[in-house]
Amino acid sequence: MEEGFVAVAKVADVPPGTMTFVAVERERIVLAHVEGGFYALRDVCGHRNAPLSRGKLEGCIVECPLHFAQFDIRTGKYLDGPYSADVPAYECRVEGDTVYLKR
Numbered sequence: 001m002e003e004g005f006v007a008v009a010k011v012a013d014v015p016p017g018t019m020t021f022v023a024v025e026r027e028r029i030v031l032a033h034v035e036g037g038f039y040a041l042r043d044v045c046g047h048r049n050a051p052l053s054r055g056k057l058e059g060c061i062v063e064c065p066l067h068f069a070q071f072d073i074r075t076g077k078y079l080d081g082p083y084s085a086d087v088p089a090y091e092c093r094v095e096g097d098t099v100y101l102k103r
């Protein structure tokens, strides 16, 4: 894998339509498997910092568990709910059975 990418999960550990929490160098990240691809956001809601990985994933929309702000899991773009900033996104790649994320 290219320089700058770190292994974060096995493909089989994140079934389609699900998301999971991963930690990379003390950073909280939510990793999701949707639409045949893997997407990762900082696991911190832009409203009041709740962990999105504890929220709900429906299609490509992740809903914050605290006040229900919604974001596009593929891009981190704020969609609805209490006013919030977009969530930073990370590039993901799959090689073999492993998911990598760009730091």
Ligand code: FES
Pocket: 045, 046, 047, 048, 049, 050, 064, 065, 066, 067, 068, 069, 081, 082
């Ligand atoms: S902390 Fe996420 S909507 Fe308030």
